[in-house]
Amino acid sequence: MSAQAATAHTTRSPRSVEKGETLLEIRNLKKYFAVTEGVVVHRTVGDIKAVDDVSFTIRKGETLGLVGESGCGKTTTGRCILQLERPTAGEIVFEGTNLERLDQKAMIPMRQKMQVIFQDPYSSLNPRMKVGEILGEPMRVHGIQPDRAKRHKRIAELLAVCGLNPKFADRYPHEMSGGQRQRVGIARALCLNPDFIICDEAVSALDVSIQAQVINLLEDLREEFDLTYLFIAHDLSVVHHLCNRVAVMYLGKVMELAESDELFDHPMHPYTRALLSAVPVADPKIEAERQHQVLPGEVPSPINPPSGCVFHPRCPLVVDSCRAEIPPLRELRTGHWVACTQV
Amino acid sequence: MAKLLEIEHLHTQFFTSAGVVEAVNDVSYDVAEGETLGLVGESGCGKSVSALSVLRLISWPPGRIVGGSIRFLGKDLLKLSDAEIRRVRGRQIAMVFQEPMTSLNPVLTIGLQITETLEHHLGMSDAQADARAVELLGMVGISDPERRLKQYPHHLSGGMRQRVMIALALSCEPKLIIADEPTTALDVTIQAQILELMKDLSKRLGVALIIITHNLGVVARYADRVNVMYAGKIVEEGTADQIYHNPHHPYTIGLLASVPRMDQHRGKRLVPIDGQPPDLTKLDNGCAYRPRCRWAIDRCANEIPPLEHVGDGQKAACFRSHELGDEARAVS
The missing domain is CATH 3.40.50.300 (P-loop containing nucleotide triphosphate hydrolases)
Known part of the structure; x- marks a missing residue:
């Protein structure tokens, strides 16, 4: 199945963004959730600062x-990008359009360009719909393929692209394994020919041997359809394998941002270092020689985050100023941004 | 001990x-x-x-x-x-x-x-x-x-x-x-x-x-020691060092090749194990890993390979474990 065959049936506006240019820019994004008290009269007693002043760009x-x-x-950052959550403050610029200023209706054409693959292939597919209906519905809603016969053909192509037998269109999700369902989730994300896909823990629920199949599929699709991914995950080994650049978040803030190789070879932020050291490598010889830095304590509550640098209560490098001032992201090496004053 | x-x-x-x-x-x-x-x-x-x-x-x-x-x-x-x-x-x-x-x-x-x-x-x-x-x-x-x-x-x-x-x-x-x-x-x-x-x-x-x-x-x-299980059976058993550096069962080899590793070069493509684990209600008289195994032979369909010593306390349940030489292990 070639890229041309799968995309030939849809018309689309010419791509305005060239490879390597900024596709998505997030500026000072904040998302606070109100904490309320009271049964009849809700009083706001505080905020959960889920995302607090996050900025980054994603290149095509x-x-x-x-x-x-x-x-x-x-995850909240991802949901804000998709406008599934309205940000409290900040800008989300996709292909030059400020998404947070769009109303529901104006957002519809943008949704075609941005899709999402969820973590749990069991709860993210409607159990009462056949796979064919799951894939056909978005096309029908967005008026991409009004013709039924053509739509069926396209569904068969999408299934084939994702490594599934086209006959699966007549099956229900419960008749499939976890790996197959995740492939359906991927096919659904592809069916509107998006430019940008958010993979929210897309391979976390899968067994290792199946996970490798899906990782390879995501890599192939990226190549074939010119896709841009925001890959949200907690598994650092998978992120290292798949991503060009990596942003490390802690308690609503970006702690470090760099090219993947740079970040994994030269982590600078004490949190990133601890995180990398905590991940066991599948090799007993390397494990025996590695330094294991165990981070004390736990992640504090985002309702009442620590003052200054949010990482200071667990940080091995903490000094007095960390408790008072929020460290800005500084570019310490080319393209390597770190929010720490002590490195 | x-x-x-x-x-x-x-x-x-x-x-x-x-x-x-x-x-x-x-x-x-x-x-x-x-x-x-x-x-x-x-x-x-x-x-x-x-x-x-x-x-x-x-x-x-x-x-x-x-x-x-x-x-x-x-x-x-x-x-x-x-x-x-x-x-x-x-x-x-x-x-x-x-x-x-x-x-x-x-x-x-x-x-x-x-x-x-x-x-x-x-x-x-x-x-x-x-x-x-x-x-x-x-x-x-x-x-x-x-x-x-x-x-x-x-x-x-x-x-x-x-x-x-x-x-x-x-x-x-x-x-x-x-x-x-x-x-x-x-x-x-x-x-x-x-x-x-x-x-x-x-x-x-x-x-x-x-x-x-x-x-x-x-x-x-x-x-210290590791047992690798597949479809209800132990397919390989050995010290951690043996399992990771000298695996003798195709499933162990496949498993190690499918994990992305932080200490390895990013560009390296993962080698997944094709197919899916078998339905445990429909096991036959052969090796359960056979449909996914790239080294399967006719014998694998008719006999269940026993868990046998492959040297130095290590055991593997594969007819071809002795042949899976450096070439096979290079995959992992």
Whole structure:
């Protein structure tokens, strides 16, 4: 199945963004969720600062990894980009359009260009719809392929592209394995010919041997359809393998951002270092020689985050100024940004 | 080292409407005193069921241990009465489960759950049990243990709850702890804390540990010996070094080639294992890995390869393990 065959049936506006240029820019994104009290009268008693002043850009054709532990805001960042959450503040510029200023209706054509693959292939597919209907619905809604016969042909092509038998169009999700369902999730993300796909923990729920199949599929599709990914994951080994650049988040903030090789070879932020050291490598000889730096304590509550640098209570390099001032992201090497004053 | 646990020809089956699931299919292995054994494999390979079988925690219906023997300190656990096995559970063999939220009782305080075990198994008085509970929580790195004893599981974070589970497991000074995916639900920095704690405590107290996991990195870091399971059988067994550097079974080779590794060059493409694990209700008289194996021969379809010595204590269940030379291992 070639790229031309799969895309030939849809008409689309010419791509305005060339490879390597900025496709998506996020400026000072903030998303606070109100914490309320009271049953009848809701009073806001605080904010959960899920995403707090995050900025980064994604270039056309690259894969940006967004890593961090539970509750660091990586998924919320993705949802804000897709306008599934309205940001509290900040700008999200996609192909030159400010998404946060668009209303629901104006957002519809943008949604064709941005799709998402979710983590759980069990809960993200409607159990009452056949695979063919799951893939056909977005095309029908967006009026991409009104003709039924052509739509069926395109569904068969999409399934084949994702390594599934086209006969699966007549099956229900429960008749398939986890890996096959995730391929359906990927086919659904592709069916509108997007430029940009957010993979939110897209391979985390899969077994290792199946995970490798899906990782290879994502790589092939990126090549074939000129896709740009935002790859949200907590598994650093997978991120290292798939991503060109990586942003490390902690408690709603970006701690470090660099090219993948640079970040994994020369991590500078103490959190990134601890994170990398915590990941066991599948090789007992290397493991025996590695330094294991175990980070004390746990991630604090985002309702009442620490003052100054949010990482300071767990940081081995902490000094007095860390408790008072929020360290800005500084470019310490070319393209390598670090939010720490002590490195 | 003396053998602590010897499992021989264990068969555990689940009788479902879809047929008989052969979850554990003729599994034999042993654990020496004080050692850490890693049990690895993917979902449904029987790694958890084989461990649950040790404590006879397979509920009927639908599951049943249909054959084999499990000798622990000279006794066959499968022949004990219900009252006798209850004295082994928690007292001599303890378990740490994956999900600390569902394995702790949500309506009882942490303190009650720990002291109950101590009073039941060791016959301690309330005061003795309280003092010991404080000591245990301190040992697993929980600060302010007196206050924590009065709290409920929902007051604690996931990592804290797993520490409580470890404290519970250690409470009666067991000889063996079975940890079933103990850190899968936890974040990576917390995972490191918990695993280091378990390793440290098991060394210090001389407790043997069976770590069940799908994470090859965790096994590489913490296990002395490794059993690789596939479709209800052990397909390879050896020291961690042998399994990772000199694998003899095609599944082990395939598994190692499919994990992305941080220490390797990014551009390297992963080599996945094609296809999917077999349906355990429809196993035939051949090697279960055959449909996914790139080295399968006719013989693999007609005979089940036995787990045989391939040298230096290492065992593999493959007719061609001796031929899978450097070329095959270069894949991984």
